[in-house]
Amino acid sequence: MSRFFEWWRRGSVWVWLSSAALALSLIMVAGLVLLLGAKGLGFFWPSNIQQFQLADGLVLRQVTDHESEGRYHPARIQLKVANRDIYGQDFRWIDLADIQQSSLPKDALFVERLEYGPFIGRLIQIEEYGQVLARGDEALSIARSRLPSAKAHNAQIKTLEQSEAGSLNTRIEKLRLAERKSELQGKQTPQTMQEAENKRKELHQQFEQLQTRLDALRAQSNSLTVTLETVDGHSKVIPLANIARLVSPNSVGLFGKIGTYLSRMWEFLSTGPREANTEGGVFPAIFGTVMMVMIMSIIVVPLGVLAALFLREYARDGWVVRAVRISVNNLAGVPSIVFGVFGLGFFVVTVGGGIDNFFFPERFPTPTFKTGGILWASLTLALLTLPVVIVATEEALAAVPRSQREGSLALGATKWQTLWNVVLPGASQGILTGLILAMARGAGEVAPLMLTGVVKLAPSLPLDATFPFIHLDRKFMHLGFHIYDVGFQSPNSEAAKPMVFMTALLLLLIVLVLNIFALRLRKKLRRRTGGSSF
Amino acid sequence: MSTAPHVEKIFAQRALVSDEFPLTDTTVRIAPILIRTKSLNLFYGEKQALFDINIGFPKNTVTALIGPSGCGKSTLLRCLNRMNDLIDGVRVEGKVLLGDQDLYAPGVDVIGLRKHMGMVFQKSNPFPKSIFENVAYGLRIQGIRDRLVIQEAVERSLQGAGLWDEVKDRLSESGLGLSGGQQQRLCIARALAIQPEVVLMDEPCSALDPIATAKIEELIFELKEKFTIIIVTHNMQQAARVSDFTGFFWLGKMIERDLTERIFTNPKQQLTEDYITGRFG
Numbered sequence: 124m125s126r127f128f129e130w131w132r133r134g135s136v137w138v139w140l141s142s143a144a145l146a147l148s149l150i151m152v153a154g155l156v157l158l159l160g161a162k163g164l165g166f167f168w169p170s171n172i173q174q175f176q177l178a179d180g181l182v183l184r185q186v187t188d189h190e191s192e193g194r195y196h197p198a199r200i201q202l203k204v205a206n207r208d209i210y211g212q213d214f215r216w217i218d219l220a221d222i223q224q225s226s227l228p229k230d231a232l233f234v235e236r237l238e239y240g241p242f243i244g245r246l247i248q249i250e251e252y253g254q255v256l257a258r259g260d261e262a263l264s265i266a267r268s269r270l271p272s273a274k275a276h277n278a279q280i281k282t283l284e285q286s287e288a289g290s291l292n293t294r295i296e297k298l299r300l301a302e303r304k305s306e307l308q309g310k311q312t313p314q315t316m317q318e319a320e321n322k323r324k325e326l327h328q329q330f331e332q333l334q335t336r337l338d339a340l341r342a343q344s345n346s347l348t349v350t351l352e353t354v355d356g357h358s359k360v361i362p363l364a365n366i367a368r369l370v371s372p373n374s375v376g377l378f379g380k381i382g383t384y385l386s387r388m389w390e391f392l393s394t395g396p397r398e399a400n401t402e403g404g405v406f407p408a409i410f411g412t413v414m415m416v417m418i419m420s421i422i423v424v425p426l427g428v429l430a431a432l433f434l435r436e437y438a439r440d441g442w443v444v445r446a447v448r449i450s451v452n453n454l455a456g457v458p459s460i461v462f463g464v465f466g467l468g469f470f471v472v473t474v475g476g477g478i479d480n481f482f483f484p485e486r487f488p489t490p491t492f493k494t495g496g497i498l499w500a501s502l503t504l505a506l507l508t509l510p511v512v513i514v515a516t517e518e519a520l521a522a523v524p525r526s527q528r529e530g531s532l533a534l535g536a537t538k539w540q541t542l543w544n545v546v547l548p549g550a551s552q553g554i555l556t557g558l559i560l561a562m563a564r565g566a567g568e569v570a571p572l573m574l575t576g577v578v579k580l581a582p583s584l585p586l587d588a589t590f591p592f593i594h595l596d597r598k599f600m601h602l603g604f605h606i607y608d609v610g611f612q613s614p615n616s617e618a619a620k621p622m623v624f625m626t627a628l629l630l631l632l633i634v635l636v637l638n639i640f641a642l643r644l645r646k647k648l649r650r651r652t653g654g655s656s657f
Numbered sequence: 658m659s660t661a662p663h664v665e666k667i668f669a670q671r672a673l674v675s676d677e678f679p680l681t682d683t684t685v686r687i688a689p690i691l692i693r694t695k696s697l698n699l700f701y702g703e704k705q706a707l708f709d710i711n712i713g714f715p716k717n718t719v720t721a722l723i724g725p726s727g728c729g730k731s732t733l734l735r736c737l738n739r740m741n742d743l744i745d746g747v748r749v750e751g752k753v754l755l756g757d758q759d760l761y762a763p764g765v766d767v768i769g770l771r772k773h774m775g776m777v778f779q780k781s782n783p784f785p786k787s788i789f790e791n792v793a794y795g796l797r798i799q800g801i802r803d804r805l806v807i808q809e810a811v812e813r814s815l816q817g818a819g820l821w822d823e824v825k826d827r828l829s830e831s832g833l834g835l836s837g838g839q840q841q842r843l844c845i846a847r848a849l850a851i852q853p854e855v856v857l858m859d860e861p862c863s864a865l866d867p868i869a870t871a872k873i874e875e876l877i878f879e880l881k882e883k884f885t886i887i888i889v890t891h892n893m894q895q896a897a898r899v900s901d902f903t904g905f906f907w908l909g910k911m912i913e914r915d916l917t918e919r920i921f922t923n924p925k926q927q928l929t930e931d932y933i934t935g936r937f938g
């Protein structure tokens with residue numbers, strides 16, 4: 124009894140409880156990361172292709188899942204069907220009992236196509252302009268060796284389409300806008316109209332020339348084709364240029380598989396999405412997320428720090444300040460979608476509309492800023508994370524010892540000089556802590572973005588080589604929204620499920636990287652200032 | 658320690674001086690008085706903390722303010738550079754004259770006057786900056802940009818504070834990395850860098866060990882050559898060692914003020930005697 128009392132008096136129970144709470148949180152976080160990794164990281168692995176003899180014929184499939192005998196079904200396996208254009212189905216369960224025979228044919232081929240998803244089957248032959256170049260294994264090696272150049276050719280066509288056709292398009296659009304502007308300003312004369320007309324004709328002509336050139340290139344690229352065949356006899360002829368990768372998992376060794384794995388991973392990180400986001404990569408979403416968080420940070424830190432400075436250092440501590448402080452703290456509890464609505468109503472419609480009316484009247488009715496864009500999304504998130512920065516900064520300011528302020532003032536510094544030279548540097552670590560929290564929150568928000576500028580597929584990045592380089596009015600892609608879109612809005616989300624997990628993992632990773640960046644900055648500051656308060 | 662020769666010098670001068678300096682018995686003038694208070698009353702809100710203080714601080718001397726804690730020593734010290742202005746609800750009556758300028762006259766440039774008064778606090782308070790920047794701070798906020806001027810001032814001040822030899826190789830390291838005694842001397846150097854006329858010290862050694870304390874006491878003795886020093890201390894031995902004059906305070910009133918030697922050997926007031934003999938406080 125007395126020993127229990129002693130134990131209680133020492134507070135051991137609280138030590139136990141707090142360590143248990145910490146352990147629980149760690150387990151939950153680790154569990155989340157492990158789940159994402161387990162479900163997502165296998166996505167890129169080229170697993171073997173099995174050939175099964177079933178009662179109703181042969182199938183050539185990858186096994187994606189298996190279940191032992193359950194209450195409502197016998198032991199069974201899930202197979203990736205592929206060849207969506209032929210079977211119209213992504214997955215199929217078969218009972219183990221139905222399998223009469225299984226094997227691993229060496230020539231089974233996993234073809235990653237740019238359209239209709241992957242194809243599982245065999246390569247029969249390769250043709251150029253209808254002439255058969257080779258058959259069987261030889262055809263496969265020719266296809267492999269010519270794949271890079273076919274891809275490069277395709278990429279060339281893409282850039283031509285984007286840059287030249289794009290620039291022609293912008294020039295035609297600029298011409299139209301200039302015309303419209305002079306019309307709105309009442310400066311139009313028959314002569315200017317004629318000039319514009321001529322110019323337009325010329326541009327259209329150039330456009331047509333480009334089109335013919337592109338058509339020729341496309342025809343050339345489409346001339347090299349391969350014939351593929353499924354195990355049950357359906358055959359398909361597709362241009363080699365439409366193939367992203369040819370994998371024969373059954374015949375390459377471990378290193379070959381690792382190579383494929385890494386190359387797929389790299390594709391995921393560095394390219395844009397295909398097939399309604401369910402294939403390809405997520406690079407534009409990574410880019411959009413990082414850029415948005417950065418713009419948000421650039422906006423929220425000065426704003427939050429100034430607001431906190433005013434609240435703590437200048438405002439007279441009365442009921443107004445107390446009311447403001449309570450409101451700011453409560454702002455953190457407002458549902459994020461409400462911020463989205465506010466962003467839409469205030470930033471997009473009011474501010475954006477104002478900008479459009481004032482600066483871009485000739486573009487009416489096409490909106491420039493009166494529509495969602497990365498600037499409005501960042502501003503909305505800056506508003507959303509403002510309380511975090513304000514609260515953290517206020518705490519940090521309060522933690523700067525009074526003696527240091529007095530030391531500065533006694534040397535003849537003004538209040539502002541003291542704040543700027545002593546108090547703010549002393550509080551900088553706390554401010555950065557606030558920024559870290561704000562970034563983590565901002566990077567993970569999706570709801571407000573859906574109203575203020577995020578899209579499923581953005582035609583271009585908000586940062587590129589055309590003037591003015593940073594396009595704050597552009598819509599952008601975001602990893603969080605990508606997760607929602609691929610996982611819940613796409614027609615074949617089952618097939619893309621691993622991609623959802625991968626995207627989530629990536630989002631966590633990016634938040635981590637951004638945080639590490641801020642932490643290192645904080646550490647650097649600490650080294651410089653000698654580390655006090657925080 | 659080393660008070661005696663200086664006091665002898667003062668005694669020697671006593672014969673020469675006139676009647677302007679109100680000591681308790683004889684009227685002497687040792688040196689021109691740099692800063693003095695006249696009927697100074699201070700209120701923290703309703704509560705009066707200083708009652709009718711009249712005290713002068715002669716140039717290039719050390720004056721110690723002693724008395725039980727809460728008697729208003731720090732308050733008086735902070736009146737001299739108007740640091741009390743920072744506290745809400747403080748009201749001051751009377752005058753503080755620096756030369757013939759009243760520091761509490763309307764329209765006085767408070768920021769400007771603080772440049773004449775270096776201050777060293779009870780707890781050392783270096784800024785979270787490098788040693789160099791700590792000392793350079795007072796100059797930088799005055800808008801001095803010239804690197805040579807700043808470098809020279811930093812070296813001179815650190816030498817003045819007896820810290821130069823210890824830190825000259827690590828000026829760019831943080832001031833917070835120094836030991837307690839070094840930090841306090843860094844704060845002294847920082848105060849010296851703005852070339853004040855008066856150095857105010859509020860119990861500068863109360864958080865230091867005996868060796869660091871001895872260093873600072875030596876330093877005070879040297880600094881007196883150039884500055885007028887006013888030091889608050891609760892340590893009577895220290896007051897006896899370093900100061901030329903001592904003022905004894907009690908409950909916000911100045912009970913007695915005289916040459917240190919006389920305060921400690923032959924006080925006029927019973928209260929003073931009780932205090933220095935340890936009968937209360």
Ligand SMILES: Nc1ncnc2c1ncn2[C@@H]1O[C@H](COP(=O)(O)OP(=O)(O)O)[C@@H](O)[C@H]1O
Pocket residue numbers: 701706725726727728729730731732733744
């Ligand atoms: N900021 C303040 N507000 C109200 N009263 C104060 C404040 N600072 C000091 N006092 C009071 O003024 C008196 C003198 O204090 P102080 O000058 O700090 O004494 P000492 O330095 O001699 O120990 C004390 O009674 C103290 O309680």
Ligand SMILES: [Mg+2]
Pocket residue numbers: 730731732
């Ligand atoms: Mg005190």
